[in-house]
Amino acid sequence: MSTIKDVARRTGLSLSTISKYLNGGNVREENRLAIDAAVAELGYSVNVFARSLKANRSMTVGVLLPTISSPFFGRVVAALELILRRSGYECFVCTYDFDREQELGKLEFLARYHVDGIVYVPEHASAEEVRARAGAIPVVLIDRSLENAQYDTVVVDNLNAVYMAVEHLIGRGHRRIGLIAGPQTISTARERTVGYRRVLADYCLPVDESLIAAGNYDLESGSRLFGAFLDMPQPPTAVFVTNYDMTLGAIMAAHERGVALPDDVDFIGYDNVDLCSIVSPKLEIVEQPMDEMGLRAAELLLARLGGDASPAKLLRLKAKLSNL
Amino acid sequence: MSTIKDVARRTGLSLSTISKYLNGGNVREENRLAIDAAVAELGYSVNVFARSLKANRSMTVGVLLPTISSPFFGRVVAALELILRRSGYECFVCTYDFDREQELGKLEFLARYHVDGIVYVPEHASAEEVRARAGAIPVVLIDRSLENAQYDTVVVDNLNAVYMAVEHLIGRGHRRIGLIAGPQTISTARERTVGYRRVLADYCLPVDESLIAAGNYDLESGSRLFGAFLDMPQPPTAVFVTNYDMTLGAIMAAHERGVALPDDVDFIGYDNVDLCSIVSPKLEIVEQPMDEMGLRAAELLLARLGGDASPAKLLRLKAKLSNL
DNA sequence: CGGCAAAAGCAAAACGTTTCGCGAATGAAG
């Protein structure tokens, strides 16, 4: 690898002049050209360690997710990267595989690697634990909020999304609406459950607790719980499923038993745009604004990186019901 | 952040002694304790930039994937990380979103960040392009091979896997077996297609080109092509689908049209272990050794990082047919 | 107690940058 010293030797200029130019400083036209030429010939590129050591910034953003295998986060991160890259930041992704130890460990890793910012989907960690590790590094939370965390946060208005979806089912005359909820340790899942209860309350419908099924956000639980609904003496006439994997599971279980969606059992799922488009009649789903989530998170982070020290912001994006 | 200098001051020892001890050198018992105490009190942790600058290694491995949203790679990477972490290496993941420019760009990024090793799923890049960017950094290719690349490679014996699966269908009496193949630009897809042709040849069955459908490894093409098979004047009596997303698409399409798998149309899919377990009767699938792929890739990389300079190895792992 | 080998500790240089403060060159104004 060639260094800035090589460029200096080649051009006959000093180290500091090269560095100044490369960082946007002014040099004479003639030297500018010489430097450009030398850089090109030598294939020089800055040593990020040396730069980061001195300048104390790495032009790098760490993204910390519970899992790598998620179409939802995949899409969000793609949008995020696009924006950040435009401002010169490179992203890399770490995952903690839903594991608490790893979650904290990766936060430490990111801090040790002096990423300039962190985009983070929290699961087990508390605000204090995060702060202890992230220190002064700006953190933007996405998808899930974290109590008492003074961090910028971009979430979907889950309560409203669910309210809207279930309201829709009520509007079609349903009175027994099954909910396949997520793990109540996760803020999104809690909010979705609250939305379900609230809309029933607002419409003066009784909440039958047996119609609220506790899923794990995974394929298997979606399938199992949907099956369980069907097996009830008095099954729900409509089912609302609150994430992608469980929606898929529910659809599989329905097909399995020869139950047509949404004719035999009315149905609204979550997130699975692709899937939705190949099923006919098209199923309705709650469609989350993944691109916008990435975009907003990037904007918030860039603002912090630019020195914005205003109080933490909470962005609550609107989901929409497909086919509406 | 406190530095090694702070630790030195605190203990009254010299910089170099601290460094030596922290890197496994010997110091007197009494000093050992003093250093440990000081480190704990100050919350010292090494500055990775300074270390990497001097020592020219970052204890970091970059993983470069086409997409973040893949259960297959997700699982492979989880296994990989587990092993690498045990040897002190941290992993981070970069994705190129199937895009050629990004693929090359991320390789450059990894090189500039002086990762000690790269685990890489190639898609568009040629061996020369990779080499030009990775330089001397050890690279291990996974899942897909790259022509003329002198890199360690861990793949699945795709040809054999497909051979076995299709042979199985033949054994059940099928003579018209549909293949939903992947994009022929990708080595795995090519090999799977070759496997299909070979087994037919070996059993002296004619290859009907209209039974080889060109998919894109995505949900939509799986659904569409499976539907197209059913619409043929003389549909195949069995269908073999060559990756996860397309398998899911095919299953959806089958359900949609009221075609029971595997009774109405015999069926073998790929990779979707979870899915498989919730469908009954269980569908047969080709099950790829994801954990082993991660494990082997990690082992190969660790060997290179340990200085192994032997010629590049190619590991061809065996897939198995589920339910067998 | 002297001598010696081994162990432990140290100072200094190096890694490749950025940045600070100062001197030199340039060009405009009087």
Added chain:
DNA sequence: CTTCATTCGCGAAACGTTTTGCTTTTGCCG
């Protein structure tokens, strides 16, 4: 032609480590 302000370029220090070669200390043996 001098003066002054401005731009440009330079040397040197600093960032926090690791490493090398040397000196000091320790502990053992005769």
